[in-house]
Amino acid sequence: xxxxxxxxxxxxxxxxxxxxxxxxxxxxxxxxxxxxxxxxxxxxxxxxxxxxxxxxxxxxxxxxxxxxxxxxxxxxxxxxxxxxxxxxxxxxxxxxxxxxxxxxxxxxxxxxxxxxxxxxxxxxxxxxxxxxxxxxxxxxxxxxxxxxxxxxxxxxxxxxxxxxxxxxxxxxxxxxxxxxxxxxxxxxxxxxxxxxxxxxxxxxxxxxxxxxxxxxxxxxxxxxxxxxxxxxxxxxxxxxxxxxxxxxxxxxxxxxxxxxxxxxxxxxxxxxxxxxxxxxxxxxxxxxxxxxxxxxxxxxxxxxxxxxxxxxxxxxxxxxxxxxxxxxxxxxxxxxxxxxxxxxxxxxxxxxxxxxxxxxxxxxxxxxxxxxxxxxxxxxxxxxxxxxxxxxxxxxxxxxxxxxxxxxxxxxxxxxxxxxxxxxxxxxxxxxxxxxxxxxxxxxxxxxxxxxxxxxxxxxxxxxxxxxxxxxxxxxxxxxxxxxxxxxxxxxxxxxxxxxxxxxxxxxxxxxxxxxxxxxxxxxxxxxxxxxxxxxxxxxxxxxxxxxxxxxx
Numbered sequence: 001x002x003x004x005x006x007x008x009x010x011x012x013x014x015x016x017x018x019x020x021x022x023x024x025x026x027x028x029x030x031x032x033x034x035x036x037x038x039x040x041x042x043x044x045x046x047x048x049x050x051x052x053x054x055x056x057x058x059x060x061x062x063x064x065x066x067x068x069x070x071x072x073x074x075x076x077x078x079x080x081x082x083x084x085x086x087x088x089x090x091x092x093x094x095x096x097x098x099x100x101x102x103x104x105x106x107x108x109x110x111x112x113x114x115x116x117x118x119x120x121x122x123x124x125x126x127x128x129x130x131x132x133x134x135x136x137x138x139x140x141x142x143x144x145x146x147x148x149x150x151x152x153x154x155x156x157x158x159x160x161x162x163x164x165x166x167x168x169x170x171x172x173x174x175x176x177x178x179x180x181x182x183x184x185x186x187x188x189x190x191x192x193x194x195x196x197x198x199x200x201x202x203x204x205x206x207x208x209x210x211x212x213x214x215x216x217x218x219x220x221x222x223x224x225x226x227x228x229x230x231x232x233x234x235x236x237x238x239x240x241x242x243x244x245x246x247x248x249x250x251x252x253x254x255x256x257x258x259x260x261x262x263x264x265x266x267x268x269x270x271x272x273x274x275x276x277x278x279x280x281x282x283x284x285x286x287x288x289x290x291x292x293x294x295x296x297x298x299x300x301x302x303x304x305x306x307x308x309x310x311x312x313x314x315x316x317x318x319x320x321x322x323x324x325x326x327x328x329x330x331x332x333x334x335x336x337x338x339x340x341x342x343x344x345x346x347x348x349x350x351x352x353x354x355x356x357x358x359x360x361x362x363x364x365x366x367x368x369x370x371x372x373x374x375x376x377x378x379x380x381x382x383x384x385x386x387x388x389x390x391x392x393x394x395x396x397x398x399x400x401x402x403x404x405x406x407x408x409x410x411x412x413x414x415x416x417x418x419x420x421x422x423x424x425x426x427x428x429x430x431x432x433x434x435x436x437x438x439x440x441x442x443x444x445x446x447x448x449x450x451x452x453x454x455x456x457x458x459x460x461x462x463x464x465x466x467x468x469x470x471x472x473x474x475x476x477x478x479x480x481x482x483x484x485x486x487x488x489x490x491x492x493x494x495x496x497x498x499x500x501x502x503x504x505x506x507x508x509x510x511x512x513x514x515x516x517x518x519x520x521x522x523x524x525x526x527x528x529x530x531x532x533x534x535x536x537x538x539x540x541x542x543x544x545x546x547x548x549x550x551x552x553x
Contacts (some may be wrong), residue, residue, distance in 0.1 A: 005064070005127045006056025009303065011341060012123065016052065018523060021045070023040035024117050024352075027359035030366070037109060048120045054100050055124045063093050067132035071422050075258035075346050077248040084212040084245055084258045093135055097167070104165025105145055111157070112165030118289075118358070119351040122296040126347075129300025130307075133426040134256035136300065137209050140293040144171025144217055147286045148236070151273040156236060160215055169214035173286055174205040174237075174262060181207075182439050184219065184279055185229035189264060191220035199235060199271055201264040207433075207483075212245055213236060217286065218269065219278050231285035234278035235269035242267040253425030288383070290434045291391040292354060295347050298398035298430050302340040305398075305423050309333055313408050323408065332404040339397040339535040341527075345516040346393055346509070349456075350386040357383045364397025382455060385447025388440035393509045395431035402427040438502070445501040448508055449491055460515045466522040472535055476514045479543045483507035486549040493553050500552060503545035510542040 002008040025044045029037055038044040066089035073087040086094075096102060105121045107113025121142070129136040145164035148156055163169035180186040189203025193293060201220050205211070216237040223231035237243065242265045249259040273282055310333060313323035323329045357379035364372035402424040406413035413420045431437045447453070457480075467472060487504045517531035 001064075001284050002060050004053065004056040005059040005130055006052045006123075006379055008056075008060075008129075009127075011303075012126065013345060014520070014524060014527070015344060016049070016123065017347070017521075018164060019119060020352060021048075021117065021119060021355075024119070024355040024359050027363050028115055028117060034109065034375050037115070044465060047114075048116065051102065051105075051114065051116070052123055052127070055097075055102055058093075058100060058125050062096050063131035063135055066090075066093060067134075067422070068419065070132060070134060070199075070256035072255075074255035075248055077245070079247075082245045084260065086258070087256055090135065090138070090256045093132070094138065094167070097139060103142065103167035104145070104161075105142060107142075107149060107161055107165050111149075111161035117351075117355040118292065119122075119348060119355055122292060122347060122351050125296040126300040126303070126344075129297040130304045131300075132256070133297055133301050133423075134254045136293070136297045137254060137257035138170065140297065141171045141173075141210055141213070141292075143286065143289040143293060144173060144213075144215060146289060147173075147282065148215075148272070148413070151234070151282050152236070153272075156270065156272065160236070163475060170210060171207055171215040171217070172210040172213040173283075173293055174208050174218040175209065175283060175287075176207045176217045176340065178206055179463060182436060184283065185221050185232070186227075186529050187221060187232055187279075188220050189218065189220040191222040191233060191235060191269065193222075199269045201235060201237065201269050202268045203264050204262065205264070206261040207249070208260045208262055209257055209433075211248075211262050211308060212239070212258065216243075216262075217272065217282075218264075219283055220269075222271075222275050222278075223418070229437040230276055230282075232278040233275045234272040234282045236272050237267055237269045240267060252428055253422070254429055271475075287434060288354075288387050291387050291440070292347075292350060294430055294434045295343075295350070295387075295390045295394040298427070299340065299343045299347055299395040301423055301427055302336065302343060302394075302398045302401040305401040305420065306336045306340050308418075308420050308423070309336055309405045309408040312412075329408060332408055332528075334533045335537060336401045336404050338530055338537065339401055341394045341520075341530040342513040342517060342534050343390075343397045343540075344393040345520060346386070346390045346513055349516060350383065350390045353382040353386055378455075381452050382446065385444055385452040386456075387433070388443035389448075389505060391435065391510075392431070392437045392440035392444065392505065393513070395427075396437060398427045398430055399490070415429040420529065441502040441505045444505045445497070449487065449504060453508060453512070456512065457515075460519065463519055463522070466525065468525060468528055469518040469522045469531065472514075472518055472531065476511060476518070476535065476539065478508070479539050479546070480511045482546040482550075483511055483542055486546040489553050496553060500549050501547050507545040515537060 022041050024039055030213055070087045070089040076085045104113030105116045109115050128139050148160050191199050191201050193199050218235045218237050221231050222233040244263040246261040246263050316323050357376055360372050360376035405420045406424055514535050515536055521528040521531045
């Protein structure tokens with residue numbers, strides 16, 4: 001068993017060593033002028049590494065060993081007093097994380113946070129998810145504080161953010177309703193402004209992760225007579241007698257993370273930001289952050305399946321061979337390797353653009369610079385298309401990895417004595433919550449057909465690939481051209497867009513992942529086998545999707 005889930009992960013170490021964070025860190029650290037902050041990039045990267053080592057150690061020594069207990073006991077609910085109880089293992093995990101000062105990772109130091117970029121927080125999320133995917137659903141809710149930081153009033157920030165950073169308070173986003181799942185513009189929870197100047201909420205929310213949190217961000221209809229997203233605002237709510245946890249869900253997986261149904265009976269609330277901006281700006285920002293977190297969760301779970309499958313197949317023999325030497329088993333093992341590596345490459349490219357967008361946006365707010373605002377807008381376009389693409393690919397890949405992992409274990413993988421059956425159950429929600437794969441396709445389609453990926457591909461075209469990588473480029477670029485031709489053909493056939501656009505999104509994602517893996521193989525020739533394995537199996541899939549689109553028009 002590993003004693004550190006960061007330092008034992010060679011692929012993650014590769015990405016950390018090759019992160020392009022100089023510009024991001026300089027902007028976040030205001031050119032390293034903050035009193036008490038790091039003096040330069042070397043100092044800040046050392047701090048990043050220390051905290052990654054710390055979460056890696058906690059994950060290996062505490063979170064992973066407690067995962068089975070947390071899953072078996074699960075979150076529990078008292079119908080007498082309507083309280084939710086986390087398993088003791090989860091409470092201990094959260095305490096360990098709090099004591100390590102990892103509860104305000106992205107918050108500024110003025111509120112007690114670490115002021116780390118999303119990229120490093122996503123690495124932490126991946127590490128925690130490898131140990132226990134359920135715990136990530138609590139650890140990952142630090143993004144609630146980020147939303148308050150971005151859109152809350154000064155009073156709300158002062159009241160909420162220090163308690164988030166200390167770990168005293170946790171958060172939840174209360175969006176989904178029984179009749180408004182993916183279609184959030186149909187939300188009916190009503191917000192009424194009283195004569196006393198206090199907003200009050202009435203309605204029902206369900207499928208709310210950590211719904212008993214100390215801070216809830218609630219989407220509610222503030223504008224009388226409206227039926228679409230323009231009538232929705234965001235509100236901040238604390239637990240009170242008027243807010244009732246009606247029940248928690250009994251689920252296939254993610255057992256240690258409570259999924260609550262909430263009843264709002266005239267609940268007092270604070271408006272966050274401006275009226276009518278709840279869905280079209282604030283929730284979309286919060287959801288994009290959540291989708292990135294689930295992408296990291298999916299990579300962490302895929303890594304767990306990869307480690308478990310290789311360990312088992314390297315130690316068990318059948319027919320006079322180790323399982324990993326039997327070609328059909330080797331095919332599954334190396335598919336897990338390739339999918340995990342491709343998912344990780346997409347994740348940290350997406351994180352880069354999210355961090356550049358946010359860092360330049362804060363610089364624009366601080367200085368009023370038109371150049372900073374333009375940079376923020378440019379990177380926002382890249383982040384907006386990459387986030388759904390990555391969420392769709394990574395979560396579908398995690399499900400495939402979990403499937404293959406059980407198959408590698410045979411009957412033993414189906415039994416509860418091994419963690420791989422838990423991985424399989426936990427993976428299944430990842431391509432559903434925070435926006436299904438189908439919703440991610442819709443979100444990515446707009447950016448792809450506006451050619452938002454052009455800057456990314458142009459940068460890769462300008463990269464000097466090694467001779468070993470370059471020999472694969474012709475084939476990748478041939479398929480890239482087929483996918484692009486199919487995309488252009490589909491753009492002229494709007495009636496077929498809804499049915500066929502997923503094939504363009506998938507094809508473009510595969511091509512991009514192949515190029516990223518070849519770039520990584522140029523930086524480290526020892527990674528060439530990952531690029532070749534991915535290209536061997538998945539590039540023909542991209543070509544198939546292009547062919548289906550072309551022949552369907």
